[in-house]
Amino acid sequence: MFNKILFPTDFSDVSEKALQFVLQLKGAGTKEVVVLHVVDERDLQHFQSSMVATYLDYGEVERRWIADAEEKCDAIKTQLEAAGFKVKVRVEKGIPFSRILKVEEEEDVASVVIGSHGKTGLTEMLLGSVSEKVIRKSKRPVLVVR
16 A cells, blocks of 8 residues: 655654654555655754854755764664665755655655654644645645654
């Protein structure tokens, strides 16, 4: 039914719960998982604008954020491969909900499994803004894990 799924993650506790759900989908016939992390370009821009009169190299900060995300995604990949999934990792820069929807199309996934809210979950009472936008605009079924 859901041969190939997209698992967007921000490495939050709720994303970890969603990963546990993804692992359970192996028994339901899921064969492949695309793990996606989006480095929010707005966070990078905010960081860059706050660096006035500092000696930090913006490009180096961006590279570190991406390298850190790749390392965390590789750990998720190892866990999923150990469970028998074929895994593809994508770390991208952009606006999270729009990149998720773009990757959903590019990878032709059957479903998206996403946490109900991420690291900024306190600002949204029921659903995080990213998961809400993905639910509203996705062309595929979206499984939301609380």
